Amino acid sequence: MKFPFKAFLSILFVVLPSADASPLRRDTGKATLSFAARVNARGAVNVADADxxxxxxxxxxxxxxKRAGRSSFTIANGVVTYTAQVGIGSPATEYTLLIDTGSSNTWLGASAPYNPTSTSVDTGNTVSVSYGSGKFSGEEYTDTVTLSTGLVIAEQYIxxxxxxxxxDGVxxxxGVGPADLTEGTVSNVNTVPTVTDNLYxxxxxxxxTLGIYFVPPSVPDSAGELTFGGHDGSKTTSSVTYFPLTTxxxxxxxxxxDQSISYGHSTILSxxxxxxxxxxxxxxxASDALSKYQTATGATMDETTGLLMITSGQYDKLKTLTFKIxxxxxxLTPNAQIWPRSLNADIGGASDSIYLIVGDIGSNSGSGLDFINGYAFLQRYYSVFDTTNNQVGFATTPHTDATCN
Known part of the structure; x- marks a missing residue:
C-alpha cells in the first residue's frame, strides 16, 4: 500500500492481528487492540518539514x-504507517481506516464505496473536514461500527x-481525538460523538479513556496497543500519573x-x-528553545533530513532531556534523543550519521502551543488520554531507558 507523502502530515502505524485468534483482549470494562509498526522504505522523507x-x-x-469550521489533522508520514480494518453495517463491510488521535470524525468512501445495509441511516446532514493537505465532504450517516469482537458500536455517526x-490507498x-474537534464539521448539529464517546x-x-503503548521501531518485537476504557498495566513499570489539560x-x-523542558541542569523552555x-x-x-538545545549539544543542521546532527563524540556527551509536568x-536518555540509526536511510540520512529527534515547531515561545510531545516521546512513555476527567497521564515502560537506537 502506497501513501503519497504530500497527502499527509506526520506518523502512522499498521494494526495487525496478534498471535491469538483475535487481536482483542477484554478485561472488565476495557478492551485492547494490538498493532505493530511497519516501515515503508520509500526514499527520503523530510520528517521535520512534515511535522x-x-x-x-x-x-x-x-x-x-470553536464554531469556526476548525480543521482536523491526520497522522501520517512516509516512514511508518498504521491502519485498522473496521466493519461498517450489518452484515459488516470492512474498510481500511487510519487511526487518528488528532481528529475526531469517523468517515469512509475515499477509496471503496459505502455499502449501506439495514442499519444504515442517512441523517440528511452534510459533513466537511479539511486535513491540511487532504479533505473530504459528503453525507453524514449513522451505522453499526465493528472495531473487533466485543467492540461493536450501534448508531455511530460516520x-x-x-x-x-x-x-489514496485508504x-x-x-477519529479518536477530542469530540470538540467535530464542531462545525456536520450541518445542523453542534458536535458528533466519537467512537470512544459511544463505546462509553x-x-x-x-x-x-484511551491508553496507548508505543514501542521504538528498532525493538525486535515492536507490537503496540490501543486500550479503550483504561490502560494496560502489564505494559507499564510505574503507576500512571495524571495531569490536567491546559487552559x-x-x-x-x-x-x-503545561510543561517545562531542561537539558542537563539548564532550562531551555520555561x-x-x-x-x-x-x-x-x-x-x-519553540524556535528559541531549539536554539538553546542546539548550542548545548553542539549539533549542526542537516538540510537533507531537516534534523539536527551530532558526531559520535557529541553523542557520548549528551545529557538527559527532561520534561517537567x-x-x-x-x-529522555541520550539514546532516546536520537533517531533510530537503523531507519536513517528511510529519511534520506547517511547510515553512519546520528540525528536528534528534537525539532523546530516554527515559532518562538509564547504562541500558546510551544511544544509537541510526539511519537519520539511517547515510544518511551505509556500515555493515557482521559476524556472523563479531562486529563492526560504517563507511566514508564520497559523501553523508557532502552538503548535500542
Missing part, C-alpha cells in the same frame, strides 16, 4: 476557536464521502498540557502550553 507543517496548521486551526482528496479515518455511553467500556489556547483544543500528539513524529519545541520529571 512543522502539521504543527503550524494545528496552531492556525486552534486559533480560529461520514460518507462524495468527494475526497489526498487519501478508505477514510477512524453504550456501556462497552467503563471509562472514556491556554490553542493548545487547549487538543490534548494540551513552563508553557503545548500538546501531546501521536500524529507528530518528533518532539517539536506538574512537578513530575520525565527524562
Amino acid at each position: 512543522r507543517a502539521r504543527a503550524q496548521a494545528m496552531k492556525q486551526a486552534g486559533s480560529m476557536g 461520514g460518507v464521502a462524495s468527494s475526497a482528496d489526498g487519501f 478508505d477514510g479515518i477512524l 455511553s453504550q456501556g462497552i467500556i467503563g471509562t472514556e 491556554t489556547t490553542p493548545a487547549s483544543y487538543y490534548w494540551g498540557i 513552563e508553557t502550553a503545548g500538546i501531546v500528539d501521536t500524529g507528530t513524529t518528533l518532539i517539536l519545541i 506538574g512537578g513530575q520529571a520525565y527524562g
